[in-house]
Amino acid sequence: SALLNVPTATTTANLTGLNSGTTYYVWVRSKCSDTDKSVWKALPSLATECGVGNLPYVQNFESAATPALPSCTTKQNAGTGNNWVTINNPGYGFGTKALMYPYNMANDANAWFFTQGLNLMSGITYRVTFDYGNDDGVNYTEKLKVAFGTTADAAAMTTQIADLPSISTITSQNATYTFTVPANGIYFVGFNAYSDADNSNLFLDNINIEVDPLSTDEVNAKDAIKVYPNPFHDVVNISDVKSVKNIQVLDATGRLVKAFDRPSTQLHLGDLKSGLYILKLQHKDGTTTSLKVMKK
Numbered sequence: 001s002a003l004l005n006v007p008t009a010t011t012t013a014n015l016t017g018l019n020s021g022t023t024y025y026v027w028v029r030s031k032c033s034d035t036d037k038s039v040w041k042a043l044p045s046l047a048t049e050c051g052v053g054n055l056p057y058v059q060n061f062e063s064a065a066t067p068a069l070p071s072c073t074t075k076q077n078a079g080t081g082n083n084w085v086t087i088n089n090p091g092y093g094f095g096t097k098a099l100m101y102p103y104n105m106a107n108d109a110n111a112w113f114f115t116q117g118l119n120l121m122s123g124i125t126y127r128v129t130f131d132y133g134n135d136d137g138v139n140y141t142e143k144l145k146v147a148f149g150t151t152a153d154a155a156a157m158t159t160q161i162a163d164l165p166s167i168s169t170i171t172s173q174n175a176t177y178t179f180t181v182p183a184n185g186i187y188f189v190g191f192n193a194y195s196d197a198d199n200s201n202l203f204l205d206n207i208n209i210e211v212d213p214l215s216t217d218e219v220n221a222k223d224a225i226k227v228y229p230n231p232f233h234d235v236v237n238i239s240d241v242k243s244v245k246n247i248q249v250l251d252a253t254g255r256l257v258k259a260f261d262r263p264s265t266q267l268h269l270g271d272l273k274s275g276l277y278i279l280k281l282q283h284k285d286g287t288t289t290s291l292k293v294m295k296k
Contacts, residue, residue: 007031022048022071052186053116054252054275055126055294056210061086061097069099072116078154079110084193090203092135093172098205101142101193109143109195109202114152117186118209119252121276124292127212128161128189129176131205133169140200142167145192148179152188161189167202178212184254211276211294227279231294234270236279241265248280269295 015024026043050072064070067085075084081104088097101111120126134142144164149156162177181187189209193202211231226239238244241263249258249267252275260267267279274295281289 024048050116053118054273055118055120056208056274056296057115057118059115059207061099061205064097066097069113074114074152076112076114076152076154077110078112080104080107081109081111081193081195081197084111084113084191084204090135090201092170092203093133094131094203094205096205098131098203099191100204101195101202103140103195103197103199103201105198108197109193110154111193112154112157113191113204115189115207115209117152117188119185119275120181120187121184121252121292122181124276125178125180125212126209127176127178128207128209129174130191130207131172131174131203132164132167133172133203134167134200135170135203136200137168137170140168141165142195142199142202143193144202144204145194146177146189147192148181148187148189150185150187152190154190154192156188157190157192172203172205174206184252211292225281225289225291227291227293231296232269233296234268236267236269236293238263238265238267238279243283243285244281245284246282248282250278250280252276252278254278 023045025045027040028043029040030038059070059073061070064086066088069075069086077083082102084099084101086097087100089095090098090100099113101109128146132144134140144167145160146162147157147160149158161179162175191204195202228237244263247260247263248256249269251257257272258269272295277293277295279291279293283289
């Protein structure tokens with residue numbers, strides 16, 4: 001944890017540079033001089049709001065204080081069964097913290113877990129991977145659906161990504177699915193436990209959502225311009241810039257974050273945050289080319 005010291009000559013202070021979705025603890029004291037100071041007094045803690053996330057999104061539940069969920073994630077019980085909870089080292093292939101749906105003896109499950117809101121764009125193929133399993137594959141079968149929507153609510157989860165209606169393994173299994181969204185916007189990915197009553201426990205872990213690597217080898221048919229590597233760390237290489245007048249770098253919301261008036265074959269983008277970006281190439285003949293790149 002980091003300590004933020006904010007001197008002020010009034011009874012208010014502006015706290016800047018705080019992380020989203022984080023709880024902070026605040027102490028105050030008066031200071032008349034270096035030798036005349038009061039004792040520290042604790043104030044109520046404060047929590048910052050959760051911002052919109054960019055890809056890649058990783059949730060391994062290690063930050064959770066069991067049985068609560070990690071910050072910036074939510075749950076919803078849309079039925080009469082139990083809720084998702086986090087658990088530490090349940091076994092059965094899950095050796096660290098994981099999400100668990102504990103079975104209800106009388107009622108069917110209809111419990112949702114929602115990721116943070118994520119900036120996603122149409123025309124791009126995304127990939128979601130996760131681990132799943134149960135703790136009695138011989139006698140009981142669990143059920144899990146994955147969907148996305150524009151709000152963290154069961155009624156908004158109108159587009160299904162995957163359905164696993166017969167989970168009957170007592171070892172962790174990995175699943176991979178791809179999906180696209182209909183328009184640019186903020187989307188939540190939901191995981192729905194819908195097992196029958198009086199079954200066993202369902203586990204979920206290591207959720208990863210990213211641009212599908214198989215879809216990011218962008219090639220412009222007109223000029224055969226390639227960008228690589230994609231995803232990249234700090235530098236994006238452009239195969240040919242002889243016809244390019246300037247390059248704009250846009251984030252996933254369409255906001256201009258960087259511009260190159262005299263571009264070279266290497267764009268240094270190490271100062272950008274991880275996420276999806278659009279390289280908008282303005283050609284000397286007045287046409288434009290847009291290429292998608294992903295920063296790790």
